[in-house]
Amino acid sequence: MKRRRLIGLGAAALIAGWALRPSDRGQAHAPYFDALNQLLRREGNGIPLLVVDMDALDHNTELLARRLAGKLPVRLVAKSLAANGLLGYLAEKLGTQRFMVFHQPQLNELARAFPRADLLLGKPLPAKAALSLYQQLGNHSAFDPSRQLTWLVDTPQRLAEYAQLAGALGQPLQIALEIDVGLARGGFPDPAQLATALTWLREHKPSLVLRGLMGYEVQVAHTPPWQSQASAFAESMARYRAFIDTAQGFTDLWPSEPLLNGAGSLTYPLHAREDTPLNEVAVGSVLLKPGDFDSRLLGAHRPALYIASPVLKAQDGALPYLGGVQPLLQRWDRNRERALYIYGGQWPAEPLSPAGLRYDSLYGRSANQERLIGSERTAVDVDDWVFLRPDRSEGVLTAFNELRLLRHGRFVGSWAPHKHP
Ligand SMILES: Cc1ncc(COP(=O)(O)O)c(C=O)c1O
Numbered sequence: 276m277k278r279r280r281l282i283g284l285g286a287a288a289l290i291a292g293w294a295l296r297p298s299d300r301g302q303a304h305a306p307y308f309d310a311l312n313q314l315l316r317r318e319g320n321g322i323p324l325l326v327v328d329m330d331a332l333d334h335n336t337e338l339l340a341r342r343l344a345g346k347l348p349v350r351l352v353a354k355s356l357a358a359n360g361l362l363g364y365l366a367e368k369l370g371t372q373r374f375m376v377f378h379q380p381q382l383n384e385l386a387r388a389f390p391r392a393d394l395l396l397g398k399p400l401p402a403k404a405a406l407s408l409y410q411q412l413g414n415h416s417a418f419d420p421s422r423q424l425t426w427l428v429d430t431p432q433r434l435a436e437y438a439q440l441a442g443a444l445g446q447p448l449q450i451a452l453e454i455d456v457g458l459a460r461g462g463f464p465d466p467a468q469l470a471t472a473l474t475w476l477r478e479h480k481p482s483l484v485l486r487g488l489m490g491y492e493v494q495v496a497h498t499p500p501w502q503s504q505a506s507a508f509a510e511s512m513a514r515y516r517a518f519i520d521t522a523q524g525f526t527d528l529w530p531s532e533p534l535l536n537g538a539g540s541l542t543y544p545l546h547a548r549e550d551t552p553l554n555e556v557a558v559g560s561v562l563l564k565p566g567d568f569d570s571r572l573l574g575a576h577r578p579a580l581y582i583a584s585p586v587l588k589a590q591d592g593a594l595p596y597l598g599g600v601q602p603l604l605q606r607w608d609r610n611r612e613r614a615l616y617i618y619g620g621q622w623p624a625e626p627l628s629p630a631g632l633r634y635d636s637l638y639g640r641s642a643n644q645e646r647l648i649g650s651e652r653t654a655v656d657v658d659d660w661v662f663l664r665p666d667r668s669e670g671v672l673t674a675f676n677e678l679r680l681l682r683h684g685r686f687v688g689s690w691a692p693h694k695h696p
Contacts, residue, residue: 300631301650308628331579352559360690390417396427438481456490466521487534496541620645
């Protein structure tokens with residue numbers, strides 16, 4: 276009696292398990308990616324690359340320009356757009372020569388490629404890294420760091436170090452002071468400590484030229500459930516204004532046209548439509564709109580960046596060690612019927628097309644030949660191309676040899692990403 280009950284229960288569990296089996300999510304490439312696949316089969320070099328949809332890039336750039344409508348100039352965030360061709364294209368379209376930079380080799384690269392640029396650091400660099408810029412700049416550079424480069428200073432110690440560097444170099448260094456407007460990522464924490472730094476500057480008169488302030492407020496895009504975005508933005512901007520009020524008291528140091536930088540892709544629409552103390556916004560990623568930038572505020576922007584990788588192997592979705600269980604597992608989850616091994620992998624990206632492809636959590640990831648699984652209906656084969664959507668552009672562009680430019684369904688050129696990570 277007991278045994279029969281157990282068998283009955285087992286059968287019921289099996290039936291319930293079967294009823295709960297995942298639906299077949301496999302699909303062939305949608306028309307956009309099918310055309311891209313055909314194009315890459317003809318014109319690709321057989322190694323992974325990034326595709327920039329120029330129509331989407333133009334849409335994003337024009338939307339940004341329209342929203343800011345001359346009210347706020349844009350500073351292009353170079354780490355998120357790390358290719359000279361891309362930066363140059365956007366700089367031209369947006370009428371800006373302002374770039375925000377986070378890496379010393381990239382500073383030298385931009386000083387060389389954009390001799391008219393205005394470069395602002397997005398994070399404070401060790402004074403030794405700053406020294407390297409001058410050592411690597413060369414004597415014949417058209418770029419004049421004493422006018423075109425602004426270092427970021429976050430503490431009294433760094434202020435003293437940069438003062439010393441200016442003395443050692445025998446030339447003035449421009450600086451902006453990093454302020455904490457709620458992100459808790461360093462910078463001067465309150466107006467009183469900013470005032471102490473400014474008093475030190477006034478008393479020591481080092482060869483440092485104060486340009487203004489930088490306060491990044493991305494926390495406003497990630498508010499907890501108990502705080503509204505509107506109030507978080509208002510609080511952060513009130514903090515920014517308090518720093519400005521203090522700095523304005525130092526009339527001998529504070530410039531008549533200060534640099535007041537802030538924002539980023541995730542918050543720029545707030546500055547565009549609300550009252551803001553900033554006089555420029557830093558924007559990078561949303562022009563390519565990788566997956567981490569799918570937010571309500573950025574809903575009108577379009578994805579413009581894809582990873583394309585050729586399929587090296589297409590086979591039955593077998594897993595090691597499973598033996599006789601394998602067919603059952605595949606019948607239970609049809610999305611395990613096929614396994615594709617693609618060229619490269621382990622990018623911060625999600626499989627996108629054909630829809631229904633996914634990483635195999637039972638198998639793991641690979642940077643060399645990533646395994647993607649899907650059903651029979653994901654109709655791709657060896658030498659076809661699959662597409663992934665990067666989560667971010669920062670650190671992704673530099674992992675590829677080429678950005679291939681797609682316009683109206685045709686390849687119209689390519690850009691080389693920066694080589695330094
Ligand atoms: C200081 C600063 N400003 C702006 C940005 C915004 O960059 P993006 O527009 O690419 O998100 C960042 C990103 O990390 C940052 O650190």
